[in-house]
Amino acid sequence: MAVNEDNQERDPHLVRLVQAASGEEPPAALDAAILAAARREVGARPQVVSVAGGGGGEMPTPVVRAKRNWYVPVSIAAVMVLSVSLVLTMHHEKGDELSQPPKTASAPPRSSAPAPAAEAPAAASEKSDTTLRDAVSAKAKVAEEKRAEPPKAADAAPAPEAYAELAKKQRQEKAEAAVDSVVVLGGSGSARKDQADGTLMREQGPASGMGALKSAPARERRPDPFPAASEREAPAAAPSSAPVTPAPTPVQPSRDAAETRNRSDADRNTTRGVMQEAPVVAAAPSAPPAPASSAKASAAPGRAAPVEDSVTSSAPAQVEGRVMATPPPPPARMMTRPAAAPAKSAIAQQRLPLWRGLEDQPPEKWLERLAEFKRDNRQADADELLAEFRRRFPDHPASVR
Amino acid sequence: MPRDTDTSDEQLMIAYRDGDAGAFDTLYRRHKGPVYRYMLRQCRDAGVADELFQDVWMNLIRARESYTVQAKFTTYIYKLAHNRLIDHYRKHGHAAMVSFDDDNEDAPTIAEPVAAPRDEPERHLDIKQQAAQLLELLGMLPEPQREAFVMQYEGGMSVEEIADATGVTRETAKSRLRYAMAKIRQGLATWQ
Numbered sequence: 001m002a003v004n005e006d007n008q009e010r011d012p013h014l015v016r017l018v019q020a021a022s023g024e025e026p027p028a029a030l031d032a033a034i035l036a037a038a039r040r041e042v043g044a045r046p047q048v049v050s051v052a053g054g055g056g057g058e059m060p061t062p063v064v065r066a067k068r069n070w071y072v073p074v075s076i077a078a079v080m081v082l083s084v085s086l087v088l089t090m091h092h093e094k095g096d097e098l099s100q101p102p103k104t105a106s107a108p109p110r111s112s113a114p115a116p117a118a119e120a121p122a123a124a125s126e127k128s129d130t131t132l133r134d135a136v137s138a139k140a141k142v143a144e145e146k147r148a149e150p151p152k153a154a155d156a157a158p159a160p161e162a163y164a165e166l167a168k169k170q171r172q173e174k175a176e177a178a179v180d181s182v183v184v185l186g187g188s189g190s191a192r193k194d195q196a197d198g199t200l201m202r203e204q205g206p207a208s209g210m211g212a213l214k215s216a217p218a219r220e221r222r223p224d225p226f227p228a229a230s231e232r233e234a235p236a237a238a239p240s241s242a243p244v245t246p247a248p249t250p251v252q253p254s255r256d257a258a259e260t261r262n263r264s265d266a267d268r269n270t271t272r273g274v275m276q277e278a279p280v281v282a283a284a285p286s287a288p289p290a291p292a293s294s295a296k297a298s299a300a301p302g303r304a305a306p307v308e309d310s311v312t313s314s315a316p317a318q319v320e321g322r323v324m325a326t327p328p329p330p331p332a333r334m335m336t337r338p339a340a341a342p343a344k345s346a347i348a349q350q351r352l353p354l355w356r357g358l359e360d361q362p363p364e365k366w367l368e369r370l371a372e373f374k375r376d377n378r379q380a381d382a383d384e385l386l387a388e389f390r391r392r393f394p395d396h397p398a399s400v401r
Numbered sequence: 402m403p404r405d406t407d408t409s410d411e412q413l414m415i416a417y418r419d420g421d422a423g424a425f426d427t428l429y430r431r432h433k434g435p436v437y438r439y440m441l442r443q444c445r446d447a448g449v450a451d452e453l454f455q456d457v458w459m460n461l462i463r464a465r466e467s468y469t470v471q472a473k474f475t476t477y478i479y480k481l482a483h484n485r486l487i488d489h490y491r492k493h494g495h496a497a498m499v500s501f502d503d504d505n506e507d508a509p510t511i512a513e514p515v516a517a518p519r520d521e522p523e524r525h526l527d528i529k530q531q532a533a534q535l536l537e538l539l540g541m542l543p544e545p546q547r548e549a550f551v552m553q554y555e556g557g558m559s560v561e562e563i564a565d566a567t568g569v570t571r572e573t574a575k576s577r578l579r580y581a582m583a584k585i586r587q588g589l590a591t592w593q
């Protein structure tokens with residue numbers, strides 16, 4: 001037992017008694033457990049054998065030191081390598097994202113849409129312009145027709161007998177027109193194609209005919225009135241009781257948009273077919289220009305005049321007497337559209353837009369030409385020109401009115 | 402590796418801190434008896450003493466890396482033992498170690514008995530009997546006094562070391578020792 005400086009206070013007799021009483025020792029199992037734990041604690045860490053001085057340097061004692069000199073540098077190096085690789089990976093991924101922003105930023109339809117437009121910008125713009133122009137003019141015509149006729153009477157179905165008779169006349173007329181177009185165009189491929197289109201439209205009905213017309217070139221589908229026909233129709237329309245007044249009223253959005261557009265397109269095509277038929281005849285080299293055509297029209301009322309009447313009259317019963325008064329009933333339109341198809345392309349090739357020469361002119365020039373059309377009672381031309389004017393100058397006061 | 406007796410406890414502990422398991426063996430062999438008896442005297446239950454004794458050494462093993470020589474190793478190990486014992490008392494609602502007023506000046510002073518000369522065989526028999534009597538007297542002492550007495554006579558600690566290990570002032574430790582000695586001598590006076 002250790003003896004310290006307070007030894008003088010310790011009673012030697014008590015010391016002997018304590019030594020005699022100190023027979024208790026910890027159990028051997030406890031000793032083994034503690035010693036094993038001590039060794040396990042030391043053995044858990046790798047050790048490096050080193051020599052440590054003991055007893056004030058008198059007895060060097062070999063000591064296993066638990067130092068790993070390579071542990072810290074390797075850890076630091078590993079952390080640095082991982083960090084650098086992570087940063088590089090993130091930077092690379094970020095660079096990829098930045099280099100491809102449209103893939104993630106824009107939706108596929110939006111990104112795919114400009115590509116075709118860029119490939120054919122002229123065709124697309126022309127097509128869209130034509131479509132828009134057609135739609136505007138058709139709406140204007142629909143509004144015009146609505147004003148001219150009673151709302152419900154126009155949609156009233158004609159008598160079946162009148163339809164049958166009218167259809168018969170139309171068939172004869174188409175056959176003759178086909179022959180004329182072949183004669184006039186010398187059997188060109190375009191005429192045959194148009195004729196074939198017309199036949200197809202007649203067989204498939206108005207809906208498919210619309211599709212065929214829409215697939216045709218835009219210039220051919222534009223409802224440009226034939227000047228000669230307009231001039232020829234003008235005297236006939238002048239005495240009529242219901243001349244078309246060119247009031248530039250906005251299109252009434254009461255009906256369904258699709259229905260209105262289909263109907264207006266059909267009306268326009270029908271009108272075009274009627275009005276283009278005469279020029280085909282007039283433009284024929286063998287036929288005399290105006291008198292011959294008028295004579296032909298008057299001599300053969302079953303060809304041009306009935307068709308024109310069928311297009312413009314409001315009821316089949318009044319087919320013979322009225323011209324350009326009201327829009328035709330749907331069946332008549334169906335019949336007349338294919339007949340006009342063969343001459344359409346030939347005319348369209350000869351026709352020029354009404355606003356030719358006005359593209360770069362100020363609005364005043366447009367208005368002058370519009371007034372000129374109105375003065376000449378060319379209502380269809382005026383409407384079309386007005387529609388184009390509105391499209392080009394939407395902010396002009398005349399367009400707003 | 403065997404250690405000689407000249408290697409101090411602190412050197413052994415430092416050696417063990419640096420990974421020398423053999424140093425711990427030597428250290429343990431030196432102090433396992435006194436520490437165990439300290440625990441056994443204090444809690445007076447062999448099972449509890451075993452548990453507390455193991456905890457003390459396990460705490461020492463776990464704290465080996467932070468060990469620095471700030472005092473004698475004996476003070477260090479008995480401080481661990483004292484703290485473990487206090488935790489044990491607190492856990493089981495035993496408040497004697499912290500509430501006992503051992504500085505009572507009014508405590509009776511026991512006169513030191515005067516030892517009478519005896520023959521050797523007879524004396525040897527008496528020592529064993531007196532040792533048993535001493536253990537009984539120790540059990541009758543207040544725990545702080547008993548702790549101070551055991552630390553001094555089992556651990557060989559000075560008053561200052563006892564004060565340091567138990568967390569009291571030197572005077573308190575000295576007073577505890579004085580009272581303990583007086584009671585024990587008074588109890589052993591009948592044998593003398």
